[in-house]
Amino acid sequence: GAGVSQSPSNKVTEKGKDVELRCDPISGHTALYWYRQRLGQGLEFLIYFQGNSAPDKSGLPSDRFSAERTGESVSTLTIQRTQQEDSAVYLCASSWTGASNQPQHFGDGTRLSIL
Amino acid sequence: DQQVKQNSPSLSVQEGRISILNCDYTNSMFDYFLWYKKYPAEGPTFLISISSIKDKNEDGRFTVFLNKSAKHLSLHIVPSQPGDSAVYFCAASAYDKIIFGKGTRLHILP
Numbered sequence: 001g002a003g004v005s006q007s008p009s010n011k012v013t014e015k016g017k018d019v020e021l022r023c024d025p026i027s028g029h030t031a032l033y034w035y036r037q038r039l040g041q042g043l044e045f046l047i048y049f050q051g052n053s054a055p056d057k058s059g060l061p062s063d064r065f066s067a068e069r070t071g072e073s074v075s076t077l078t079i080q081r082t083q084q085e086d087s088a089v090y091l092c093a094s095s096w097t098g099a100s101n102q103p104q105h106f107g108d109g110t111r112l113s114i115l
Numbered sequence: 116d117q118q119v120k121q122n123s124p125s126l127s128v129q130e131g132r133i134s135i136l137n138c139d140y141t142n143s144m145f146d147y148f149l150w151y152k153k154y155p156a157e158g159p160t161f162l163i164s165i166s167s168i169k170d171k172n173e174d175g176r177f178t179v180f181l182n183k184s185a186k187h188l189s190l191h192i193v194p195s196q197p198g199d200s201a202v203y204f205c206a207a208s209a210y211d212k213i214i215f216g217k218g219t220r221l222h223i224l225p
Contacts (some may be wrong), residue, residue, distance in 0.1 A: 002163045004158070025135045026134070031211070033213075035215075041217060042121075042204065042215050042216055042217035042218055043204065043213075043215040045214070045215075048211065048212075049209060056212075070190045074176075083194075086186060091158055093157075093158070098154070098211040099210035099211070100146055100209055100210060100211065100212075100213070101146075101164070101166065101208075103161035104161070105161070105166065106151075106158030106159045106160070107158050108156065108157050109158055
């Protein structure tokens, strides 16, 4: 079956522009996560969706960052007024229920470069 | 405040020998630990995990050891193969929260 799909795979944009990143999780997975990986750094948690519960937004670095998820399907991560420090690989992952013993399945990420 | 630490940014091991990757954590509430492997330009893939009620889990060439009193876990790969060259992330979870370490880049030398 299909894995987690992210688009675009690469995005180059000018500072100050808005960007929208998309994630298609594995069908049936109710939990969806967004992470950011800056160069040479680990995975930084951004936001977590679980079913119809209110999302855990505790990792979003500023109010320029927001994310939506439609039901238990597609999610979009939006970064407004991009800054150079937003340059990173943005990874999406999904799992069946979000329980701690369930491995997350990752997409290949979107590499975002802010000029 | 890093709750999950991988203190070795990189490690080089001869092909055929044992690779040992280490991870330390600070939060005693973590109840599950996972290792992920990541190749360049790809997302991390799940490798092996261990529950906090166990001290060892083995899957083929991969074994994870957990020392709860020391808040330390390690991943052993034996024998190491060229395809094992990748970045390895340690992760710890509690409830629905998972924390990743910064990763260790493993180079398998011919």
